[in-house]
Amino acid sequence: MSKRSSQHFPVELSIVIPLLNEAESLPELTRWINRVLTQHGLTYEIILVDDGSTDNSWDVIEELAQTDTHLRGIRFNRNYGKSAALNTAFEAATGRVVCTMDADLQDSPEELPELYRMIVEDRYDLVSGWKKKRYDPLSKTIPTKLFNGVTRWISGINLHDFNCGLKSYDQRVVKGIEVYGEMHRYIPVIAKWNGFGRIGEKAVQHQERKYGVTKFGLERFVYGFLDLLSITFVSRFRRRPMHFFGTMGTLSFLLGMLITLWLVGEKIYLAMQNLRARDVTAQPLFFLALVAVVVGVQLFLAGFLAEMTQLNGPRRNQYLIRDKLNIS
Ligand code: UDP
Ligand code: MG
Numbered sequence: 630m631s632k633r634s635s636q637h638f639p640v641e642l643s644i645v646i647p648l649l650n651e652a653e654s655l656p657e658l659t660r661w662i663n664r665v666l667t668q669h670g671l672t673y674e675i676i677l678v679d680d681g682s683t684d685n686s687w688d689v690i691e692e693l694a695q696t697d698t699h700l701r702g703i704r705f706n707r708n709y710g711k712s713a714a715l716n717t718a719f720e721a722a723t724g725r726v727v728c729t730m731d732a733d734l735q736d737s738p739e740e741l742p743e744l745y746r747m748i749v750e751d752r753y754d755l756v757s758g759w760k761k762k763r764y765d766p767l768s769k770t771i772p773t774k775l776f777n778g779v780t781r782w783i784s785g786i787n788l789h790d791f792n793c794g795l796k797s798y799d800q801r802v803v804k805g806i807e808v809y810g811e812m813h814r815y816i817p818v819i820a821k822w823n824g825f826g827r828i829g830e831k832a833v834q835h836q837e838r839k840y841g842v843t844k845f846g847l848e849r850f851v852y853g854f855l856d857l858l859s860i861t862f863v864s865r866f867r868r869r870p871m872h873f874f875g876t877m878g879t880l881s882f883l884l885g886m887l888i889t890l891w892l893v894g895e896k897i898y899l900a901m902q903n904l905r906a907r908d909v910t911a912q913p914l915f916f917l918a919l920v921a922v923v924v925g926v927q928l929f930l931a932g933f934l935a936e937m938t939q940l941n942g943p944r945r946n947q948y949l950i951r952d953k954l955n956i957s
Contacts, residue, residue, distance in 0.1 A: 638800070642666070642673040643724030643743050647714035648732035649679075652686045653840035655732065659693055659700065662738040670727035671740045676701045676718045677732075681708030713815040716876045719803035725749070729805045731794035732839060733821055735764070737834040747829055754802050754825035757788050757817055758795030758833035765837075772850045776814075779854070784818045788830055791817060793832050801825075811849075811856050818857075822864040823949055870939065874932030882925030888918035916922075 631824050644662060648655070660676060677700065685702050703717055715729060726748045730736040740758065747756045749786050763770050771791070779793050792814045804827045808816060816870040817828055868871040892909045899906035910917055939945050 638725040638932065639723040640672045640674050641725050642671050642720035642741070643727045644673060644675045645678070645715060645718040645722060645727060645729045646675065646732045647680055647711050647729075648682065648686060649677045649708060649711075649730040649844050650682045650684045650686060651841060652682070652684045652689045654763045655686065655944070656693060656735045657839075658732060658734055658738070659697060662741070663697065663699065664708065665738045665741060671742065671745065673699060674701055674722075674724065675699050676703065676721055677703040678702075678714040678718045679724070680711065680714040681705045690897045706910050708863060710811065712808045712811055714806045715813055715816075719808070722800070722803060725800055726797055727800055728797045729794060732764075732823055734839045735836050736795040737836065740795055740831070741797075744795070744831060747831065748797050748799050751829065752827065753797075753829040754799050754827045755817060755820050756797045756829040757790065758793035759788070759790040759830050760793055760835040761789075761832040763835050765835075768847070770844075772847075776853055780815070780818065780857060783857060784815075784821065786817055786821055786828060788817055788828065790830075791815065793833070799825075801951075811852050812860060818860060819864070824951070852907075868939070870935030871932040874928045874935065878925045878928030878932060881921050881928060883923030885918045885925060888914055888921065889934065901915055 646658070655677070662675060675697075676712055677690050679690065679702065684885070687702070690700065690702045694702065701721070703714075703721065705714070705717075719727065726745050728741055728744055729739075730738070736758070744758070747753050765773075773790075777789060777791055781787060796816065796845075798820075802820050802823075805825070806819050806823050807820065812819060821828060862873075892912060892915055896906045896909055
């Protein structure tokens with residue numbers, strides 16, 4: 630513990646902002662952040678990630694950077710999505726604490742000092758904002774409630790608002806996890822499954838979008854749900870795929886064998902009684918048995934293949950280590 634707090638960081642706080650076509654918001658946003666953080670006397674950097682904007686966002690960033698030494702920028706060659714932007718900025722961040730926020734002025738920079746304090750003093754691994762009073766259309770707030778309920782239930786994490794753009798992290802967290810696909814909605818889930826279990830929540834101010842339009846449509850809920858399923862599955866079985874596929878395969882195979890035994894046994898029994906039995910292959914159950922056996926074998930094969938790709942994969946023995954004692 631003591632070693633960690635004496636570790637040297639170039640700045641106290643990194644603010645990470647993914648953006649797609651938000652040129653109008655940027656000057657106001659950076660001015661506001663600068664004002665709040667200067668008042669609080671924190672050292673900081675602002676990392677703006679231009680996720681393939683087609684407006685003049687990057688020009689605006691370059692121009693702002695001429696007078697603002699806190700600004701750092703990364704520009705993607707095309708639009709890769711918010712998760713990709715966050716992951717790339719996390720790699721570049723140098724702060725003791727890393728805060729993320731949206732670029733569209735819906736999240737208030739006034740929240741940053743407290744989010745910072747909760748990581749450093751209250752020792753949370755991650756603090757998630759909670760848009761207690763939202764300024765979004767109903768078409769978004771109602772499905773969001775459902776989304777949060779399901780995520781709470783599946784992940785066992787008690788947050789009201791998983792997908793809030795405003796979050797803060799201990800640097801160990803952002804360097805230790807990987808965000809990909811559309812997984813930015815589930816960063817607290819990913820963090821928890823990597824052992825960063827101290828997750829806090831802070832009610833935050835939320836504003837209506839001032840400029841531009843939302844970059845996510847209704848498909849966010851469909852993809853969001855599928856992502857939750859894959860992340861639950863992957864985090865449980867990534868390192869031991871055979872446990873999943875093997876179990877399912879065995880069950881299916883056994884079911885098929887049992888049905889087969891039943892069919893054959895019935896046939897023999899009836900024959901012994903000198904009764905005429907239907908052909909085994911003329912019965913619907915026979916086809917069920919056939920399918921169950923074949924599916925069982927296939928699941929087994931899938932399990933073996935998954936185990937083998939693991940064996941050759943680069944990450945097979947990568948674990949996050951929290952502390953070391955007398956180990957260099
Ligand atoms: N964003 C991004 N890449 C994308 C989509 C969105 O970097 O492909 C950024 C966007 O510019 C904003 C943040 O992610 O800074 C949140 O997006 P938005 O405000 O459109 O989402 P909403 O508030 O409607 O959930
Ligand atoms: Mg927004």
